[in-house]
Amino acid sequence: MKECSYCGNQAPSFTKEHIIPSGLIEMYPDQDVTFNTTTTQSRMYKDNQGQSIKDVCANCNNNLLGKLDAYGVRLIRQYFLEKYNEDSIINMEYDYHLLQRWLLKIIYNSIRSSGIESDWFNDEIQYIISDEIQDRFPPVSIFGGIHVDMTAFGEDKALLTSPLSSYQPLYVLHSPSILINGIQFNRKRGRSITHDKMKIRRADHVVTIRFASAMFLVVLWNKDTFPSAIEKFNSEFEADYPYVLIKQNQNNVVLQRAIDSVSCLKPGIIQSKKAMIEADEDIRMTLSGRSISETQQEWNQSWSQEDQQKGRVLIDNLLFPDNKSVQKNMKNCSEKEQMSKNIKN
Template sequence: MQCMFCFEDFDKLTREHVIPDRILKIFPEQDITIDNEKEYKDSKGMVVHDVCANCNGVLLRALDDYGNPFIRENFLDKFERNSKLTINYDYNFLVRWLLKILYNSARKNKLDLSWYQRYLKFILHNNQENIPKVSIFGGLHVDLTLMGEENQSFGSYYTPLYIVHNPRVMIHGLPYTRSKYISPNKDALRIPHKHDLVKIRFGSAMFFIILWEESAWESRINDFNSVFEVVYPYKLYYSNKQSLVLERVTDEIICVIPDIIHDYNAMEVSNRIISNSLPQESVEASKKIWDEYWTEDKKLEGRLLNEMLLFPDNKKIKLQYDALMKRLGRPDEEQNESTATENEGEDLPFKL
């Protein structure tokens, strides 16, 4: 069997996490694994079984030894709409760590591997003779959902960790395409000479990464990076710098549709649309009222009901739900009737 990093043959290969195991352990609340479009109720994360012990336990571990503390020390806090965060970084370690993760993800998702394999010596050994053409932009994830993303909206679940290949970088934004009744794909920014676009979220850390083909001119890459930083909220990690000021890159729409990227204008339009639909003056004000109304037991009940819908064969979730109902004095067989009765006379948290 051949290791997919050093390409030497071994009798046995080891398991390598796509999202590093130590990152998964920082966010135990993300206990959903999506593997080839199948969803599992666990916290194991996606893995590939094609890495030798030396690459996995020595060379790649050194990258995780940089990347995992980088996330832990900078991106576990919750940020506000107007937050700014100054971070220090080592560019070589950061780019190699992220490319290692993307290469794992590409193999897991059966994507074209040719780009990554040209630069494996750089990823493994920091070989400066063949440095990849890559642009890494960063930003902050700010939760602008009404009820709070941890509470899991109906039919979805909390995902503080994700990797999205080929996100849509929108020119005018989703509010514009919906108002014009056109496909979002028709509003996607065309980026010549890119091999892949990738969007990553690790807690409050957001990355937008462009993998450039070898045919891309350095001058045109630099021109694109300069314009992109002005129009979009993502900021470039420069190879010749060691610090960066990050700002919010999410809006009320992106928080629930993570596979798109909005510019400053579309973010402001999204804010106006959502705020104008609420009785309060902002999402933050409405969220505060929801937080006062929505008790921890109600949050847990909603999450378990949601997960029973998503994973109907998972007996552990059903046992957790039954235990909650017993503690609340609402036996399962009476749940539908009692919930309907309670809600019938219950005031809404908003004054309409």
């Protein structure tokens, strides 16, 4: 018999543990595309179940880990279901132990599901599943921010405007590209962003997580990293980037916008504060002085809900041509369109 990936106990069968908690997936029933992203590849599945892994015993899943998901989902519901604007701020109250244990559980599940090898969690699993107050904190930096839709037309319609784009209100992404100067800076100078990526020395894993309007950037440090080095990075990163450090010795934090028009459509990109300023200036010039909220409203008025649904079916057919439910929707859409033409004729 195999051993549970958390408690280590053997069991004749194991339960399905979601990477993204099912309580969050249920908030977005229309987002029925599951993304499996690793450091080397990204795959998509057409379903509404969410990515999962089946190596957790029932006790750990339902009792020990279930408490963490209950806390995390409650936190998202309380602060991050609203669609914020570019000037919004949130004063978020939190329990650091619960928040860190929840995020570590999600990352640990994602690492195993994606086939990423890591020994970092070997001596941290007990911390994740234990409800006892602990004096020892794993070497982790957690930064938070607000996701704001900075597109001219609304990010939920990105999939309709380009098959290569996709609206992802829920994701766990490994090894994001943290840019120093930013996309626009390098593009205007004909440079590749390869040499603009920040290299975080002594980081075992860097993961960015989006849950609704919540953005988390989590750095798992090598176990032999000096606390002073971590503190130095935290201070410098918070000064240069729009993410705010969520501190161990506090229970509330003021979060701000961490997304611009570039990173909104490229989840793997994190831009510095100065890069965000340039991106904001570019989008304002593109919109000829109109605000983002104005153009998004115009887009909603010009494209009916029926048109949006039809566009989604067409794009799904391009992305998932072998999926039976997609083919059924495509057939229904074609029949409905033909019927409409017959009526007009």
